[in-house]
Amino acid sequence: MSTAFLGMPELPGGHGNLRGAQEFPHAARQALGNRQLRDNLAHATGAIRAKRSAVVDEVPDWEELRAAGSAVKADTLARLPDLLEQLESAVQARGGVVHWARDAEEANRIVTELAAQRDAREVVKVKSMATQEIGLDAALDAAGITATETDLAELIVQLDDDRPSHILVPAIHRNRREIAEIFAEHMRDDQGRPLTDPGDDPAALTEAARRYLREKFLRTPVAISGANFAVAETGTLCVVESEGNGRMCLTLPDTLITVMGIEKVVPTWRDLEIFLQLLPRSSTGERMNPYTSMWSGVHGEGGTPDGPREFHLVLLDNGRTRALSDEVGRQALHCIRCSACLNVCPVYSRTGGHAYGSTYPGPIGAILSPLLTGMDAGDTNASLPFASTLCGACYDVCPVKIDIPSVLVHLRGQATRSGHRTERTTMRLLAWLMSSAGRFTAAQRLMRLGRFGARNGRFRRLPPPLSGWTDHRDLPAPPRRTFRQWWAARRHRDGGGTR
Amino acid sequence: MSARSEILARVRAALADNPAVHRVPREYRQHSRDAGTAELVEMFGERLAEYTARVHRAAPEHSPAGITAEVLRARGARSAVVARGLPARWRPTTASITLVDDAGLDIDELDHTDAAVTGCAVAIAETGTLVLDAGADQGRRAISLIPDHHVCVVRTDQIVGTVAEALAALDPLRPLTFVSGPSATSDIELDRVEGVHGPRHLDVIVTPVEC
Numbered sequence A: 001m002s003t004a005f006l007g008m009p010e011l012p013g014g015h016g017n018l019r020g021a022q023e024f025p026h027a028a029r030q031a032l033g034n035r036q037l038r039d040n041l042a043h044a045t046g047a048i049r050a051k052r053s054a055v056v057d058e059v060p061d062w063e064e065l066r067a068a069g070s071a072v073k074a075d076t077l078a079r080l081p082d083l084l085e086q087l088e089s090a091v092q093a094r095g096g097v098v099h100w101a102r103d104a105e106e107a108n109r110i111v112t113e114l115a116a117q118r119d120a121r122e123v124v125k126v127k128s129m130a131t132q133e134i135g136l137d138a139a140l141d142a143a144g145i146t147a148t149e150t151d152l153a154e155l156i157v158q159l160d161d162d163r164p165s166h167i168l169v170p171a172i173h174r175n176r177r178e179i180a181e182i183f184a185e186h187m188r189d190d191q192g193r194p195l196t197d198p199g200d201d202p203a204a205l206t207e208a209a210r211r212y213l214r215e216k217f218l219r220t221p222v223a224i225s226g227a228n229f230a231v232a233e234t235g236t237l238c239v240v241e242s243e244g245n246g247r248m249c250l251t252l253p254d255t256l257i258t259v260m261g262i263e264k265v266v267p268t269w270r271d272l273e274i275f276l277q278l279l280p281r282s283s284t285g286e287r288m289n290p291y292t293s294m295w296s297g298v299h300g301e302g303g304t305p306d307g308p309r310e311f312h313l314v315l316l317d318n319g320r321t322r323a324l325s326d327e328v329g330r331q332a333l334h335c336i337r338c339s340a341c342l343n344v345c346p347v348y349s350r351t352g353g354h355a356y357g358s359t360y361p362g363p364i365g366a367i368l369s370p371l372l373t374g375m376d377a378g379d380t381n382a383s384l385p386f387a388s389t390l391c392g393a394c395y396d397v398c399p400v401k402i403d404i405p406s407v408l409v410h411l412r413g414q415a416t417r418s419g420h421r422t423e424r425t426t427m428r429l430l431a432w433l434m435s436s437a438g439r440f441t442a443a444q445r446l447m448r449l450g451r452f453g454a455r456n457g458r459f460r461r462l463p464p465p466l467s468g469w470t471d472h473r474d475l476p477a478p479p480r481r482t483f484r485q486w487w488a489a490r491r492h493r494d495g496g497g498t499r
Numbered sequence B: 001m002s003a004r005s006e007i008l009a010r011v012r013a014a015l016a017d018n019p020a021v022h023r024v025p026r027e028y029r030q031h032s033r034d035a036g037t038a039e040l041v042e043m044f045g046e047r048l049a050e051y052t053a054r055v056h057r058a059a060p061e062h063s064p065a066g067i068t069a070e071v072l073r074a075r076g077a078r079s080a081v082v083a084r085g086l087p088a089r090w091r092p093t094t095a096s097i098t099l100v101d102d103a104g105l106d107i108d109e110l111d112h113t114d115a116a117v118t119g120c121a122v123a124i125a126e127t128g129t130l131v132l133d134a135g136a137d138q139g140r141r142a143i144s145l146i147p148d149h150h151v152c153v154v155r156t157d158q159i160v161g162t163v164a165e166a167l168a169a170l171d172p173l174r175p176l177t178f179v180s181g182p183s184a185t186s187d188i189e190l191d192r193v194e195g196v197h198g199p200r201h202l203d204v205i206v207t208p209v210e211c
C-alpha cells in the first residue's frame, strides 16, 4: 500500500466492523436477488430524497453554508493535534475524564472496564457509528454486560441479530410486516414474557418500543453514546437525534461514556451554527431534528446534578490517522454522517448497505472503509472503490463537499497497484490500447468479432485472464458498429461538415 | 508510549505534508430581522406547528397563566412540575392541577407527574426551534424530558431569525437542549410517528414581552 509520501512508516489501519467477508460484487449479487429488499430500499431512499430537496431548496445560502462547512473541516484536520489537546483540557476543566484509544480493542477495553467498575450488568446506548464500528456491543457482551440499543431502528436490528444497512435508518431494509415479526419473536418483558403482539401499524410498533425501553432508561446506571460534534474551545459535546432516546441516555444515568472519532472535533462554538443547519436538512430532510443535546463536562448547581455525575470521553483513532495520511483521501474525514450520499446513489439504492461489508455503507463507505483499513492484497475492501458508477450525485448532495468520485478514482489506482490483479491487467491493457488510435481501432474490430460469445448482449464470463473482470461484473457486448464508424458514416451522409 | 502520545504522534506524522490552513469563509447569513418582529413570530409559530407542536398566542390582555392552565387541562394533565424560578404570572392557578416545585424530585416522582411547564432561553424562527439552557425558569433537563407533556412559554423578544443568532445568544457552558416539535421517529418505512421517548405532546405559548 502506498502512503502519501516516501519514508514514512505506514500508519496502522482500523479494526472491528470495517470489512465484510466477501468482496462487494459477490455480496451485491445476493442483495440484488432479493426483491423485497429492493422494494423497501427504493421506497425509503426515494422518500428521503424528496424531503431533503424540499428543505435544502428553501435555503438561499446553502452553497455558502457548504463552503463554510467544508472549510471548517479542512482547517480542523490541518490543526488536529492542537485541537485535540485543547478539547481534552476543556473537558477536564469541566469535570470530564478523557481517554485515548489507538484502536477498536483499546476503546472496547476502556469502556468495558469503566462499566464493570460501576458494577453495571446493563448499559443503554444511543445510536452511534463509532461504537458500531468498533463492535462495542459484542465486547460488552463477552464481559457479561448487556448493551441495549435505544434508537428504534438500531433496536430492530439488534433484536433480529442483524446488521445496520443505512447510516440514518439502520433498518431501512425491513418493512413494517418484517418488523412486527421481529418484535413478536424477540421482545420480552423483564419476566421473559412476550410483549403482546402490537400488529404492524408503525404507531403501534413505536409504542411497543417505548414501553420496552422506558424502564431501562429510568433504571440503567451507565449510558454510552457517540458524538456528532465536539467543540475544542469549550469542551462542548453535541448529539443530534429525533426520538428522545438520546436525551434519556444523556440525562438520566449516573455515568455517561461517549466514544468519538478524533475527526469529530470542531474548533469553535460558532462552527456549530454551520453544521446545525447542514446536518438535519441533509439527513432527515427536516429544518431541524426534534432534539439536539449539548453538554460540557458535568453539570449541576447547588448539589443537585443536572445529568450524569460522571462523564468519560473516549477519543478513538482506529485507522483515522491512516486515512489522514492520504492527501487525497483525507477529506473523507470531513463526513458528518448525514447519509445524503447513500440516498442518491444508484448503486446503494439497489444493493442496500450490507453489500459494503463495513459499518459505513454507500459512497462514503466505499472510500472511508478502505482508507481506514488499508487495502492489502486480498482485502475485500479493495473491491469497494469499484462499487460506484462515478455519476457524481454523491458529491452534489454532500453538505461538506467531499469529492467522493475523485477519491474513488484515487483509491482505484491504489487498489490496482496493491494487487487487485485483474483490474491492474485490464487497466494496463486498456491504457496500452488507447494510447494509439491504430491499436484501438484494431482492438475494437477484434471485439466485435467476439460478439458471438455474448448472450442477450452481455458477456457473463470471459476466458482468462479476463475472467477476473467478469467474475465481478457482466460486460456489455460490443455494438455492431463503433461510435467512430457511426460518426464517420453520419458525417458522410450529412455532407461531411463538422459543427 | 501512552495511547495519547502515540495518537498525537500519528496525527503529526499523517500531517507531515503540512496542509494549508485556510480561513473559513463565513458568507452565509448571520442575521435576518430584529428579534421579536411580527414576521419572525409568525414564522416561528408556523414552522413549529409543522412539527405538530401546538402553538398558542397570548394576547396582551390575557394572562399566560390562564392559557397554561387551559392547555394542561386540554391534554388531561392533573399535575405539573415547574422550576422554582418559573415566574408567578406563568403558573397555572387552578384547583384541578397540582403544581410541584422541583426540589430535586427523583426519577419516579417525575415519571408520575403528567406535565412540565418551562420557559426557554431563545427560540429560532427559521427552524421552529426552542432552546432550553437550564435557566431559572426552566430547571434541570430531566423536568422537560420525563413527563409526557411539555408546555413551554416563549416571550416574543426571545424569538430570533437564524441558527447563528441563537448560538450567539447562548452560553455553551450550560447544558443545552434544542427542541423542534415533539419526539418523533421515521424508522419504520419512513412513516413519521410522533411521540417516542421524549414528551409526546408539546404546547408552546407565545406571549408579548410585557407578560
Ligand code: SF4
Residues within 6 Å of the ligand: A282, A334, A335, A336, A337, A338, A339, A340, A341, A342, A364, A394, A397, A398, A399, A400, A401, A402
Ligand atoms: S459523505 Fe457527505 S453526503 Fe455522505 S454521509 Fe458524509 S457528509 Fe453526508
